[in-house]
Amino acid sequence: MCYNIWLLRDDDAWDLRFRIDLATAAPEVRRFMACHVRPLAFIDGGHRIIFRPSIQSANDSKPVHQLCAYNPTTGAIEELLADGCLIAQPSENGHATTKALVYEESLVSTGRPHEDILFSSASTRALCLALQRLPAAILAKLKLVCRTWRAMIESNRFVKLHNHYARTRRSSPLRVFFPDATTEDRRMESLWHASLKLLERRVVSCKPCHGLLLATSSENNKDVLRVLSPVIDEEITLHFPSGSTTGMGYDEVTEEHVLVTLANAGHGSSAAMECHLWRLKEDMSRIVRSPFPIHVRLDLPPIYVDGKMYWMGDPPPDQDSQSSHSCHGMIMALDIHTESFEVLPVPHADDGCRMLVVELAGRLCVAHPCAHTETMTIWSKNNKPELVDNKCNDEGCEQEWTREHVIELWRWPGFSPKTAAGLIVPVEVDAMGGGQILLDTGSEVGLYDPSEQTMHTVYSLNWPHGEHTDKFVATALWEDSMVPPPPMRCEPERWYRDV
The missing domain is CATH 2.120.10 (Neuraminidase)
Incomplete structure (x- = not known):
């Protein structure tokens, strides 16, 4: 029995990245793989894989949902939480109540971007199309109309639209x-x-x-x-x-x-x-x-x-x-x-x-x-x-x-x-x-x-x-x-x- 991990390439073809032969694997690896493990991420430049078990084996006295790093080349397995602390407390049927996830530092917001909210209404988008045709000097004065107009005119989306329109449809001679x-x-x-x-x-x-x-x-x-x-x-x-x-x-x-x-x-x-x-x-x-x-x-x-x-x-x-x-x-x-x-x-x-x-x-x-x-x-x-x-x-x-x-x-x-x-x-x-x-x-x-x-x-x-x-x-x-x-x-x- 083997555990295979495939990767989808950019050309929509599948590559066999790793194959774990459980018949020749160490006893602790076979016991760990029997817990319906799921791969989370590659670490160490793709040389090791982080696995998370989904259930606890009936003969295993250790807590559920330990994270382990497995090296397919050497066959070595390492518990990342060696002190035995729980990632998630299992429920009565052996399934996790909380999922263990890989942490990544990011500044991406979880909600809608501010500019998407600003330009969400049809009236705002129509106003944007009209204002982008005006000279920049006039737009600087129109920012004083209200906060909504100021936010729209100063947004990156509007500035890009206005600059593109001004460069492609220049109607005045060189100055x-x-x-x-x-x-x-x-x-x-x-x-x-x-x-x-x-x-x-x-x-x-x-x-x-x-x-x-x-x-x-x-x-x-x-x-x-x-x-x-x-x-x-x-x-x-x-x-x-x-x-x-x-x-x-x-x-x-x-x-x-x-x-x-x-x-x-x-x-x-x-x-x-x-x-x-x-x-x-x-x-x-x-x-x-x-x-x-x-x-x-x-x-x-x-x-x-x-x-x-x-x-x-x-x-x-x-x-x-x-x-x-x-x-x-x-x-x-x-x-x-x-x-x-x-x-x-x-x-x-x-x-x-x-x-x-x-x-x-x-x-x-x-x-x-x-x-x-x-x-x-x-x-x-x-x-x-x-x-x-x-x-x-x-x-x-x-x-x-x-x-x-x-x-x-x-x-x-x-x-x-x-x-x-x-x-x-x-x-x-x-x-x-x-x-x-x-x-x-x-x-x-x-x-x-x-x-x-x-x-x-x-x-x-x-x-x-x-x-x-x-x-x-x-x-x-x-x-x-x-x-x-x-x-x-x-x-x-x-x-x-x-x-």
Whole structure:
């Protein structure tokens, strides 16, 4: 006679996990198994099984419902309650009045979740569908109507619905604002009359990521980053070590914001690099253990596209120096959920000018501002499921990219790579404005119209008399979002520790 334990696999097939041969088992095992035992759980990495008897043998003087751990490999059985105390007092017919269960620590509530109760009525669900179409500024005022409206508008379910609706059905043109400005100046439609903070070094314009912004500034030669939601005027401040680069992404699987920081683990140009990943719902960061496939440049933050972070980097040291891609760099991608790195090639260009990896209209793009021709060429990544190998040939690399625009920047000296102070970066494509491209130099912001080949200056530090030719300003794109920054559960200065 045998006692078999089967497990159901993910493919709906059964596996025989253990077989206990009672004919060859020890006497105490046979006596225990005769009590109609029931398996409760695997312990010790699946090497032992916890059993609970259901009845007491007529010849057994021990109390009912002792818990025992059995090792199928060695045949050893151990009473977990060796002092003889009862798990459950048996009734007169030998059956338990109370069941013995396996304890597990959990924060899952036994009742209905609060949001399920809040949205249980049909009228509340209908109100939610109507309110999610309104701007976030109006919703902030509607929270004062009553407690029920406030609870619904501040719930995670409503915030996700509103943010998804605002991002997929945007009906207004691009709006640029100064994240370092006051709350009143942030909400001004025009930038020309807003007060702003001038910076000593170039800061790339930041873009919203699923409702939140990561704004960069500098204080006392240290990088200061703020995760903010400008509409509801909430933010958290973080301090990062110098010489690092940080970007914000989003884990599509777990639905949470993530900060990714690259920094040198030591001193010198040959020092190894570390990738610190911080899920904002956690207390501190941790190091991504996957090895770096290439060396990454730390002077610009990464960009986020569809669950991955992208950096512009240098080719591997073992790549042929005569390759046409060796002087242009390569792109390193980090899958936020799996924490694995991959590499993409960049489009081919005949000069040695710098390549920039950017995100435009939700697509991975590469921009190539050329100081020799005073032009900017923009490529977009073709939608292919697989990334290519490091050593792809030129023809295969070119098939990965599509040239979208060639902008003749020499026509506007303030945006020319030869004359403009700072790096020219394409920020976004305005779908509501006929495909206009927002360009940022650090001191000027302009909208380029590809169809008319014209440039509209949105803001300039050099206008009208060039007072701030050696200064920079931080700009950001406005998004109608009610997503709040997560509450800080640790000291902002100590999240980036030696981990």
